[in-house]
Amino acid sequence: MSVGKLVIKDICASPYICLTMMNSSRLELIRLERTITRDKNLRYSLFSYLLAAMILLNLFFFQSPIIGISASLIYVFINAFFLGHVLFRSQEPFFRLILGSLVFLMLLGFVGWLVLTVYDLDVMALFVVLLIAATVSSLMNRRMKYIDG
Amino acid sequence: MPLRYGEILYLFLIGISFYLIAISRKEEARTIWEVLNPAFIPALFIAVFLLFGILLSSEKTTYKLIFVIIISILLHSFFAIIFPAGDSSGQQITLGRIRSIYDNFEPLTLTSPSKPILSPLYEMFRGDRFQAALSVVLARMFSLDILRVHLFFVPALWGIFVPVAAFLTTKSLGGSDSIGALASLLISAFPYSIYFGAISVPNSLGFIFFFCSFAFTLQYLEARNSKSLFLMMAFSFFSFLSHFLTGIMSVSLILLALLYKSQKGEEQKWVLARAIVSIVFCASLLPLSLVYFKLFRANSYAAFSLEKLFELPINEIFGLSLFGDLIYGSNLWTLVLVVVGPALVLLCMIGLGFKLRRNHHAAPKETVTFAFMAFLVISVDFIVLKLFMDKLPFNEERLWVFRDFIAAPFAAQAIYTVSLLIRRLSDTDSLRSLSLNHLRTLVKTHALRSLSILAILNIIIPSILAGWLILSLNVAYPQVAPLQTTQYELDAVKYIEERTDQKYVVICDIWVTFAGEAIVGISNPSAYYFDENSQLGIALFSNMSHEPSPEWMLSAMNLTDTAVAYFVLSEPRMRSPEEFNNIVANIKEPLSLFYVSPNEKLYVFSYSAPLQF
Numbered sequence A: 001m002s003v004g005k006l007v008i009k010d011i012c013a014s015p016y017i018c019l020t021m022m023n024s025s026r027l028e029l030i031r032l033e034r035t036i037t038r039d040k041n042l043r044y045s046l047f048s049y050l051l052a053a054m055i056l057l058n059l060f061f062f063q064s065p066i067i068g069i070s071a072s073l074i075y076v077f078i079n080a081f082f083l084g085h086v087l088f089r090s091q092e093p094f095f096r097l098i099l100g101s102l103v104f105l106m107l108l109g110f111v112g113w114l115v116l117t118v119y120d121l122d123v124m125a126l127f128v129v130l131l132i133a134a135t136v137s138s139l140m141n142r143r144m145k146y147i148d149g
Numbered sequence B: 001m002p003l004r005y006g007e008i009l010y011l012f013l014i015g016i017s018f019y020l021i022a023i024s025r026k027e028e029a030r031t032i033w034e035v036l037n038p039a040f041i042p043a044l045f046i047a048v049f050l051l052f053g054i055l056l057s058s059e060k061t062t063y064k065l066i067f068v069i070i071i072s073i074l075l076h077s078f079f080a081i082i083f084p085a086g087d088s089s090g091q092q093i094t095l096g097r098i099r100s101i102y103d104n105f106e107p108l109t110l111t112s113p114s115k116p117i118l119s120p121l122y123e124m125f126r127g128d129r130f131q132a133a134l135s136v137v138l139a140r141m142f143s144l145d146i147l148r149v150h151l152f153f154v155p156a157l158w159g160i161f162v163p164v165a166a167f168l169t170t171k172s173l174g175g176s177d178s179i180g181a182l183a184s185l186l187i188s189a190f191p192y193s194i195y196f197g198a199i200s201v202p203n204s205l206g207f208i209f210f211f212c213s214f215a216f217t218l219q220y221l222e223a224r225n226s227k228s229l230f231l232m233m234a235f236s237f238f239s240f241l242s243h244f245l246t247g248i249m250s251v252s253l254i255l256l257a258l259l260y261k262s263q264k265g266e267e268q269k270w271v272l273a274r275a276i277v278s279i280v281f282c283a284s285l286l287p288l289s290l291v292y293f294k295l296f297r298a299n300s301y302a303a304f305s306l307e308k309l310f311e312l313p314i315n316e317i318f319g320l321s322l323f324g325d326l327i328y329g330s331n332l333w334t335l336v337l338v339v340v341g342p343a344l345v346l347l348c349m350i351g352l353g354f355k356l357r358r359n360h361h362a363a364p365k366e367t368v369t370f371a372f373m374a375f376l377v378i379s380v381d382f383i384v385l386k387l388f389m390d391k392l393p394f395n396e397e398r399l400w401v402f403r404d405f406i407a408a409p410f411a412a413q414a415i416y417t418v419s420l421l422i423r424r425l426s427d428t429d430s431l432r433s434l435s436l437n438h439l440r441t442l443v444k445t446h447a448l449r450s451l452s453i454l455a456i457l458n459i460i461i462p463s464i465l466a467g468w469l470i471l472s473l474n475v476a477y478p479q480v481a482p483l484q485t486t487q488y489e490l491d492a493v494k495y496i497e498e499r500t501d502q503k504y505v506v507i508c509d510i511w512v513t514f515a516g517e518a519i520v521g522i523s524n525p526s527a528y529y530f531d532e533n534s535q536l537g538i539a540l541f542s543n544m545s546h547e548p549s550p551e552w553m554l555s556a557m558n559l560t561d562t563a564v565a566y567f568v569l570s571e572p573r574m575r576s577p578e579e580f581n582n583i584v585a586n587i588k589e590p591l592s593l594f595y596v597s598p599n600e601k602l603y604v605f606s607y608s609a610p611l612q613f
Helices: A003-023 A026-038 A040-062 A065-087 A093-118 A123-148 B005-023 B040-055 B061-076 B078-082 B090-102 B119-125 B127-142 B146-172 B177-189 B191-198 B202-223 B226-242 B244-262 B268-295 B307-311 B314-327 B332-358 B365-388 B396-428 B439-476 B487-499 B510-519 B535-546 B550-560 B577-586
Strands: B504-507 B527-529 B564-570 B592-596 B602-608
Touching: A026 A065, A026 A093, A026 A123, A040 A065, A040 A123, A040 B127, A065 A093, A065 A123, A065 B127, A093 A123, A093 B127, A093 B146, A093 B226, A123 B127, B005 B040, B005 B061, B005 B078, B040 B061, B040 B177, B040 B439, B061 B146, B061 B177, B061 B191, B078 B146, B078 B191, B090 B127, B090 B146, B090 B510, B119 B127, B127 B146, B127 B202, B127 B226, B146 B177, B146 B191, B146 B202, B146 B396, B177 B191, B177 B396, B177 B439, B191 B202, B191 B332, B191 B396, B191 B439, B202 B226, B202 B244, B202 B365, B202 B396, B226 B244, B244 B268, B244 B365, B244 B396, B268 B365, B307 B314, B307 B365, B314 B332, B314 B365, B314 B396, B332 B365, B332 B396, B332 B439, B365 B396, B396 B439, B487 B504, B487 B510, B487 B564, B487 B592, B487 B602, B504 B535, B504 B550, B510 B527, B510 B564, B535 B550, B550 B564, B550 B602, B564 B577
Parallel strands: B504 B527, B504 B564
Antiparallel strands: B564 B602, B592 B602
């Protein structure tokens, strides 16, 4: 699977993800969650790295809040699905998403705090924070997949 | 599932409410009440009225919670939307510190007070660093200025996650989905909870994590699995990372849960004794940690004291332990609001206790007992801090937020039980009991009774609850306040920043300092505003106001190693317009006029150091 294909496909899918999140029924949310957390060929993990890169490029070149907010929300939701799937399996899908978002924000804050303690939180450090946070949540999701068989 | 008409109307009213708040934004405002659009409160009342109806209906829990989250964000965003730089409180100081991390500069300190040996540890773990990290990460991700992100940071997080935590807590306490949804809204009916959800300070962030930790502590007691244990520990750690008060309280309650759990299987006579010892031990952690806080932070003088106990009359001591500082000049409604929640909690806890006594194996028995113990720990801590301690770094009433978190689920339980009892009243009078001879009279009576029950259930109860929530808003958001940071003060600070190439210092009052903190940060070496507590800054401003002279500006420049000095004077901050006009008239060359706000209420004068060869 090439990265080019992945980008086009997933960028095309992103409005669908947003729309589904906005007015999804429970079933659609479960389906979306299953697709993301299955993370076939690390598709969504790579996609969240690409979103992190997009956030970085936006900061350097465009400084557009529209690009920033939409890329960030999709980035957070993908990783929230990962963490919600791992940590809150007994909860309803809606709670998995909400609590997963909270835990992912905590993770972002924690990595940011560590980076701030040892270095500074400039733009490049932010990119590192986004990559670390995405990697941790992706690994946790992979581990859960491994446990589940 | 298609939305019902009531839900569509509710969403429409919420949209209108957001719009009404947005158009209430003024460049000059003291309190939100003096600028709030008059149509806002009626619109909000009807929206809350409808929401209570929706919450007591059979609608899906997810929808109910989404509706609650939307209104919760609205109720906590007043400061952020209406005031140009948010509320003039700790949140502006926090923003000043966060700005230094966002703009990547090392704050310039003019004086270096002696610091305790463990202060580096405190500096590393202090709450505003964690909040700063998260705010800066989000601001950069969204590509927005840190001011906007900071103002909406806690209101948005509180609005989303506190109702969810309230729901989970209620479920663990044995409540149904409907009671959980009701509790998630009732958490916004407690004044202190509303206020702390509206300001972006580390303490508020700590409260959010504390509540999540409490919810998972209850789940741990209920399910006893390692995942709940991990989550309660993790949330407790982040609560500690956000603010030491919420962290210590969270650790106290986790210890209480572990002690409570370990007493299972002991003889009945020892259980009560052990419970009392556990409560005393956990309640002692906060006061003791405050005393030893001086090892970590400079200017920390908290100590035990019997002064209040010996000096105050007995009725004042009693009043203080129940109502805190509210006994000094608060109105009746405020006192009632502070009492209603806890009173409902106590009644409901006692009621549940009696109910559970009959059924020893009931699932929520442990969680209800633990919640009661946690409530006692918080109450004991409040009394100890209020009556037996002195020189605390915060006001003791902050502990009421913890109490409110426990109160909301029980208050919801009580309200739901009352509405259920009323509903049952209509069921007891069945048509089978009617006699044919008196059919007409009885049908009339029956109809009247059913109608009144319907009215109580669908009109009176939601009206009372909506009224309670609106009244809480009225108490939570201050009725009296100084003039908040104005738009033209922010514009002046931005103007100075944009038009100055060299390093500069600004001599101004505390209000312009707040505006400076919002735009350029605190103690920025290239755009220096004196700290809001700086005696030097106050003295320089006072000297410039009484005797405008380049001498003061030069000394400020020398102190801060800057090349330009500005003197900012704002008319509403002076005692009278005449005083303002006099000072402006007295300012002569070599000071030059640099900027005048469009409404001519603010003047900025500049002075550059003469070149030395």
